[in-house]
Amino acid sequence: MNHRRWKVLPPPPAGCLAGAELPPLLAQLLHNRGITNPAQAESFLDIAETLQGDPFLLPDMDKAVSRVYHALLSGETIAIYGDFDADGVCGTAILTEGLAALGGKVISYFPHRVSEGYGLNTASLDSLREQGVTLVITVDCGISNFSEVEYAQRSGLDVIITDHHTITHGLPSALAVINPKRADPSYPFYHLAGTGVAFKLLQALFQTLGRTGQLTRMLDLVTIGTVADMVPLLGENRYLVKKGMETLSQTSRVGLIEMARAAGLQLDRMEAEDITWSLAPRLNAPGRLDHAFSSYRLLVTDSPEEARRLADEVEKKNTQRQKLTGEFLARTREQLPAGIEFPLLMIGGEDYPPGIVGIIAGKLADEFYRPVFIFEMGDTVVRGSARSIPEFDVVQALFECQDLLLRFGGHPTAAGFALPSENLSRLRQCLLDKATLQLSSLDLRPSLTIEADIPLHRMQGSTYSLVGRLAPFGRGNPVPTFLSRRTRVIDCQKVGGASRHLRLKLRDKEVIWKAIGFDLGHLAAEVTPEIDVVYNLVVDQWNGEETLALNILDFAPAC
Template sequence: AAIGTVADMAPLSGENRYLVKEGLKLMNTTPRLGIGEIISQAGLTPGNLSAESISWTIAPRLNAAGRLAHAMTSYKLLMTESPQEARDLAVWLEEKNTERQKLTAKVWAIAREQIVAQGITPMLVAADKDYPLGIAGLIAGRLAEEFYRPAIVVRTGETVSSGSGRSIPEFNIIKALTECRELLSHFGGHSQAAGFTLPTKNLPQLQEHLSRLATEQLADADLRPQLDIDAEVTLPDLSGDTFNTMQQLAPFGRGNPSPTFLSHRTEVVDCRTMGNGAQHLRLKLKQGGTVWDGVGFRLGSYLAEISPQLDIVYNLEIDSWGGKERLRLNMVDFAPAE
């Protein structure tokens, strides 16, 4: 229940928060065989799993089976009582997840190029016969995140096409699809994510209708992502028991976001890219005699914009890579210090 709640991005409030909190306790002490093997293969630290561990590491591996092959493999992993079978299936999922990451990066670059060539409109639509349906939602999500607009990615067929959409808070995508239901064969989802199937001949009409709805509903919207900052602090303020105190509010996720901090005039000691395709940033930041490690996921393309001093917005997290636990700054945004 804990994994499903986080993976489906259900709000972490009320009963959901309790289910995830108690589920994490079990995963950290007596995980099922299959979950334990995923934890091991992914290099996570047993006993220190969080909701973020589910959303960023465990869920993507379980989902990789259905995206690239068949979801039954993940079901078998979760249900097996054989240590050897659990190990074999976890290794297979790890390989599939790596394959999924590479495929996602490749297809996202193609879809992004298509979107830019078409022009950035209130509703982004990328359609092609070669887009893998299993990762269409991931691609749509990254497009919506980068351009801050609802996005749909469609795999086109000769007679039938299927697609996935991701949205922004200002636009209810399932409501928009409901208004276009006469064009669709099947559809479902919620306000921020949806999937659908339709006759290919109806695709131009669907695109036209959705574009009109988005243009009307987003006409007065500021289509830039907004940051809610909880506190302005200096890096030395974060020493001591700050992180442990903050964990009393966990688990964090949709509906209960991790506290977001702003620090002005931090000194950049070191900065470089990392990860596949240099898509992430790794930094060392100094202020008031303290030096912190920082990471900026999907911010690698902004390396040239790093100045000697930065104003940074970030979350606090534990980095357990390599079996060693240490606090680091997960950078959400930055700007040259004023």
């Protein structure tokens, strides 16, 4: 990591949120999140139920509820067709459980990442039809499956799509397409995860039948899927995750209990960040390396013995995933061009495991602050994943190169794609041209948004408690970052394996703070007697004791 561009947000206008009677710092942090009146502040801090949208405001929801209700009454077999990531697995689990609770005959299906690829495919639709399925409901996929939906209809299958991915050009001709990103702006919240969209379908069904109280149990999985998919934790997502964390802390799901045990976590002390860094990678691992069904079974099993076996299996898969990622990340680095004066990276090979190309792309995009495309080269087809930066929309770029592709889809900063092998060099040039045009004149360094400029001696335990009122934290609602100027360095050490980290003691007036800078050890020589330091507040756990500390994100000589 190198130094980043600092963007210090201006102080709020005088009298900001005056009627809310809030501490000035909290008012400033809320203003930074676009909250400008006391009613909004109360809703954000109290995480009011009014943050939930009426599910019937989602386009096609009435059609979907009518068709599912008919299937339940007539005893049809319903297939829930989920994506193989944590979002898709969690959404599939809640839909399967919910419809089964309503007396439905339900089966779940996940395509194999390598042999079938992402989304619907004709072979799986044939297999489902042969099992007696008459209605297919997708979770976290389907929005780009135009030909597959048409094939399903010709085969006598009705399809309901629940998805949240970017809509690039029209909608498949499904019986219903439930996606908050549809052009119709009737639904008040745009950023639901795939699990969230599936939950809204269940909510509409249970609301119609007067059984909404039974949905609370499912909020643990809604929370895991939502946090895992890195959607903004604002609006309705904030409500779902806050309530879901409460459900998760006392969950009766033996699979979650066993997975937490294997990961060394305590469910009653978990925060959203623990899902991001611990639970989500484990749930994703089977789908990356083999098949997602074991993650699904772990979530829905009632057997303690099966839960322990599956949790241990998932733990091994995650360890294997970490090892493979390290090996192929090192190999990818060897292929990097000299220097970083390039607008885009596109690297791959014949034996790249398809399940980890997205992880490698994400790590390199974070490191070099460039769009990164990593691919697995097959005999006839190239499959890959892209991770990007806010300045470059990879879905739009792929859309503009779509004549070279077999399929693509995703979000502005994360996408998947497939193309005939003979088109690879042309795609590389097409993407490079677009990146050069859009990025060549920009300062391509990651920016660091600083929410408040505060003397370090004013930081105290009550500040940490005040900041905690903004939780749960995640994308769209980050942990607040502060800047303290002219802090005196009274101790500086490189710590950790290979001296990767930086441990400091900082003084401002009579106040002394311990501070840790992860992955900043290589910058130790740049530490001067006085520094301006950017950080957030954390609880440092050491030898069973908890103390408040600074998590250093960047620093510079005091000016």
